[in-house]
Amino acid sequence: MxxxxxxxxxxxxxxxxxxxxxxxxxxxxxxxxxxxxxxxxxxxxxxxxxxxxxxxxxxxxxxxxxxxxxxxxxxxxxxxxxxxxxxxxxxxxxxxxxxxxxxxxxWIEGRTLEADLEARPDVGRSPAEALELLRPAFDALSCAHEAGIAHRDIKPANMMLVKARRGEAGLRVLDFGIAKVMEADEQPGSGQTATQTGGSSYSLHYAAPEQLSRARTGPWTDVHALALVLVEMLMGHRAYRSVDTVAIYSDILDRERPTPGRFGVDVGPWEPVLARALSLRPMDRYPNADELLSALESSLSLAEAAWRSSRSRAPSMAAETVPAGARRVTPAERAPQPRPPRARWIIPALAALALPLVALGVRSATRSDAPAPAATARPALALAPPSAPASVEPPTAVVAAPTAVVVAPAPLRAHAEANDIGAFPRRGPRVRSLVGTVASAPRRAAPSPAPRPPAVVPSIVIE
Known part of the structure; x- marks a missing residue:
């Protein structure tokens, strides 16, 4: 044998x-x-x-x-x-x-949702189709959450698509074997539960931040996983596509959440709904599957319309005629794109500038108390590269002190707060202001140059 x-x-x-x-x-x-x-x-x-x-x-x-x-x-x-x-x-x-x-x-015969998604790579479903297929999972988890049970390992491999008669669910939720029985008043970050013994089990591509930090899990963990599965169905691929464990950990803890809009899928009012369901902190999410389902259902028609409209616009944009010798203007060139939050290059740059500028500011402040000549302020200029080089006159302008650039690093906590995701330090300091004011002195009335006043160096305050 x-x-x-x-x-x-x-x-x-x-x-x-x-x-x-x-x-x-x-x-x-x-x-x-x-x-x-x-x-x-x-x-x-x-x-x-x-x-x-x-x-x-x-x-x-x-x-x-x-x-x-x-x-x-x-x-x-x-x-x-x-x-x-x-x-x-x-x-x-x-x-x-x-x-x-x-x-x-x-014993359930059928095909897992994971196998179904793998059979149609990068082919997303519409909001209506995706929600209709997942509705039995939402209903099943709502029932479990109401009974005080959290699944904790929701993923496409634990959802079975079955042939169903009229009125029957066409999807089954499997593998409640590692479910967690909640205490009656248990909330994120609260005390011991019936089945907590230090073990943990989850699938990394569908894990919530609190599972990585071994913080308290519960219905809020299932809400996060349900949202990830729904995003995957809308896009046709996983929200976290990396195969490197460290990279996936970084993606899971990234403050920019993996909503459809981040990947170019327009779902209208579903975008903020899914952003909330995928919040880093459990306390910021929907508390259970039923409330997430209600939020999705209430805006389904608008989400479906936005999705269909975005798909219909794509072919029409491709069909636009372009005059001979001309270049098509891309959407990115038509309107300036907002700078992504917390640009990773900005912190090292500020750190490099901070020390010499602070030192120069101290020296300049102690050299002279004479007031600077009156100047007419111009509108504030954003720190962005110019579209074309500008001509430069001899340096007769007085540069006033710009708005201070304040770099305020978030405190690193030795222990996580009760309702936080765990003891994860923030990614870096917050840049509160990066806009300066530039002023120029009046043009010279006499041929002889006026004495140049002392320059006021920008000050950088680090909290």
Whole structure:
């Protein structure tokens, strides 16, 4: 007999609870494995989910972990929702490392949403189509959240597309085996829960910031993952496309959230809805799946119209005629694009300028107390490169002190606040102002040049 090396529990060919005959290994997840088995008496297929108890869990910690899993099984068994795979039975089996628990669940035939997305790469769905397909998942998680359960590993691989009769859900949410039972009053950053034992399991491409920092997880974590799945369906590819772990960590913690608009997909009023659902801080998101669904539904028609309008504009723009010898003006040239927030090059530049300018400012302030000649102020000039070089006259102008450039670094916290995502330092100081005022003196009335007044050096204040 050939041994399946993926069958780490050695269950293929064994019978559980004298009624489930394990026939084959199916898949492995974060905290266990799934097997295909048959109920001997009923001749019906079932899925057996076996929990992997971490080796470091010994004694009381192991018992606590098993008790929590048993509580989850009981709670999930009470979730009567058509889009949630039912828990049919529960037990434990003896393996080499000791006793480990298992669940028997409905066996569901179909194709995962992950496989469906891979079959149509970079082909996004419309808001109406995407929401209609995901609606059973929203409903299922709303039911779970109302019962005090958070899934914590929502992703396309845990959503099964099935053939459904009229009125039935065409999608099932799988793998509640690592779900978390919440305390009645638990909020982001609050205390111990029924199933918290120090372990964690999540899929990196769909992880929330609090999962990376091992902060408190809950329904707000599912909201974040649901939004990522919806964004993926709208774009036709993952929000985080990198395969490098460090790069994905950086993307997850980036303050610019991965909304459709960031990738050029116009969804109108859905943009701020998804931005809120993907907020870095759990307390800033929708508290549960039901509220996120309500926000999406209330603006669906406008989101659909914006999406269709943007798609219809693309061919018409390509069909515009251009006179011979002329160059087409791109949208980027028609209107200046706003500078992206927190440009990464600006902080090193300010740091390089800060020390010499501060030193010069101190020296200039102590050299003379004489007032500068009156000057007529011109409008403020933004610090942007000119479109063409300008002619320069002899230096007779007086440069007044520009508005101070204030660099205020956010304090680094040794410990995260109760409702924050974890002890992550901010990316860098905030630039409050980068606009100066330029003034010029009146033109010379006499042929002899007037004595040049002392220049007032711009001051940079660092908080």
């Amino acid at each position: 050939t041994v399946d090396k993926s069958d780490v529990f050695g269950l293929v060919g064994r019978t559980l609870a004298d009624k489930y005959e394990v026939e084959r290994f199916v898949a492995r997840g974060g905290f266990g494995s799934v097997y295909y088995a048959r109920h001997i008496e009923l001749d019906a297929p079932v899925a057996i989910k076996v929990l992997m108890v971490p080796d470091r869990y010994e004694g009381e910690l192991r018992a606590e972990f098993l008790d929590g899993f048993r509580l989850e099984a009981r709670t999930l068994a009470a979730l009567a929702h058509p889009a949630i795979a039912r828990v049919l039975d529960y037990g434990s089996v003896s393996i080499a490392s000791g006793e480990t628990p298992w669940m028997a669940l409905d």
